[in-house]
Amino acid sequence: MTDRIHVPAQRSHRHHWRRDVVELAALFCAVAVADGIANLVAHGPRGPVLLVASAVALLVTAAFHTWWARRHSHAPPPDAAEPAFAGAAAGAASVHGLGSAPAAGTGTGTGPAAPGAQAAATGGASPHAVLWRMRTTVRDEPGSLAALCGALARSGADILTLQTHPLPEGGTVDEFLLRAPRELPSAELTRSIARAGGHSTWIERADAHDLVDTPTRVLGLATRTALDAAELPLALRQLLGRCTIHSIPATTLSGRPNAGADAPVEGVLEATVMRLRDPSGGAITVERPYLPFTPTEFARARALVELDARLGPRVPRSQDVLTLPEGNEITVRRADGADLPAARAMHDRCSDRTLSLRYHGPVADADRYLGHLLSPRFGRTLAATTASGRMVALGHLLWDGDETEVALLIEDDWQRRGIGSELLRRLIAMAVEARCDSVYAVTQASNTGMVAAMRGLGLPLDYQIEEGTLVITARLDAARTAAGPPHGLPRAQHAYEGREQQH
Structure with missing residues (x-):
């Protein structure tokens, strides 16, 4: 997709005998003139005076030329630039993120510049600029990328980053991060790209997180995945943008093979669906109906899954020791599959009412859910x-496709002591860190403890009752500005103090 400029080689001029004669005659004439001047200066009556006068005349002429050049500049006016050169400069400046200058028109250029062009000329520094993520498909041929850049420059959009994704069937997907004037609608950008040869164009608003370059973002996601197995679904979502991720276990709760859980080692890419083998068993399905995946995105996702498979099960081992109002100490830490026996023992100590409020089904099936709940692949668990x-x-924070669920189970003898509120606060902080838009809790109206804990978060809540089940949804927009570290100590307004220990 690079422009190729073919410069024809100049033909070598054939030497001719007449040219040689002319050059030789000019040489003899120069020698004759030099000899005459030398004789005049050496043997003439006023030779030295003539030589000094010639030197003074040369100095005066040089001084006059310098003064005239400084007073009368011969530089062409800015508006006299060639249109083709101005358009090329605008495209080049836009590609490198230096601000896009508008291409010169066919007129004299004395009229006022358009608002979009003025914003682009200042490098998008206007406080009224917005960020856009745009992806379009073009033919893989010389000049196609230059046409897109020129169209964006004429629209007043500044290209901050650019990625190209070659397609196996031909063509290239170009992904741009744009900074454009707020008054420039997305439909106008799409029309400009269409006129420049782009098709299947997709555009959405971006934020400051998208300003991080791709290698840095991928390395950060790989680091998070290496530290915590529960980060893999989140890393895939941040890597691939707005998509739906489902982890399909190898077997159902009854022990039967799960349909759709078999995925080849190399994975499967089918346009808008990506299927990868889960290292812990089963499969990971990634869906993005509005935008097909590219082979480059598939390779990046598969690399993250392979990294997770090589590192094996892992959970951060940090923990907090908290002091309850009556003086008892409890430890809050991450839990995983190794805690399955302890979780089953806690089930045995819980009453049937407590288990039914938590699992909304037969109490006898409660133990079968623990393997799923404690797996880092489906979320994070605090014990x-x-x-x-x-x-x-x-306390569970569960990834449920595009949504996130929180759930709590407190042993009967330890209820009404603030443990549930503390676990819920920490789970909400984890959800904020994972950039979740909202979390929901499924409970019953009679579960006053869970309802009170959700209200105690101080977040906007939505209530919905379906067939006797109460669904409470907390929006996390307000929590993003005030949330502390996800594993930090309790705040002063909580009823107990904590001290952090690292292992």
Whole structure:
């Protein structure tokens, strides 16, 4: 997609005998003139005076020429630039993120510039600029990228970053991060790209997170995945943009093979659906109906999954020791599959009412959910244990496609002590860190403890009752500005103090 400029080679001029004669005659004439001047200066009556006068005349002429050049500049006016050169400069400046200058028109250029062109000329520094992410498909031929850049420059958009994704069937997907005037609608950008040869164009608003270059973002996601197995679904979502991710376990709760859980090692890419083998068993399905995946995106996603498979199960081992109002100490830490026996023992100590409020089904099936809930692939789990190591509470943050669910289970003897509120606060902080828009809790209206804990978050809540089930949704927009570290200590307004320990 690079422009190729073919410069024809100049033909070598054939030497002719007449040219040689002319050059030789000019040489003899120059020698004769020099000899005459030398004789006049050496043997003439006023030779030295003539030589000095010639030198003075040369100095005066040089001084006059310098003065005249400084007073009368011969530089062409800015508006006299060639249109083709101005358009090329605008495209080049836009590609390198230096601000896009509008191409010169066919007129004299004395009229006022358009608002979009003025914003582009200042490099998008206007406070009224917005960010856009745009992706379009073009033919893989010389000049196609230059045409897109020129169209964006004429629209007043500044190209901050650019990625190209070659397609196996031919063509290239070009992905831009644009800075454009706020008054420039997205439909106008799409029409400009269409006139320049782009098709299947997709555009959406971007934010400051998209300003991070792709290698840095991929390395950051790989680091997060290496530290915590629960980060893989989040890393895939941030890597691929707005998409839906489903983790399909290898077997159902009843032990039967799960349909759709078999994926080849190399994965499968089918336009808008990506299927990858889950290292912990089963498959990971990524769907993005509005935009097909490119082979480059598929390769990046597969690399993250392979990294997760090589590192094996892992969960951060940091923990907080908290002091309850009555003086008892509990430890809050991350939990995983290794805590399955302790979680089953806690189930045995819980009453049937507590289990039914948590699982909304037969109490006898409660233990079968634990393998799914404690797996890092489906979310994050916090456990509260006593000083003797006895598990008394579990809090779950579960990835549910595009949504996120929170759930709590507190042993009967440890309820009404603030443990549930503390676990919920930490789960919400994790959701904010994962850039979730909202979280929801499925409970019953009679579960006053869960309702009170959700209200205690101080976030906007939505309530919906479906067939006796209460769904409480908390919007996290307000929490993003005030949330502290996800694993930080409790705030002063909580009823107990904490001290952090690292292992």
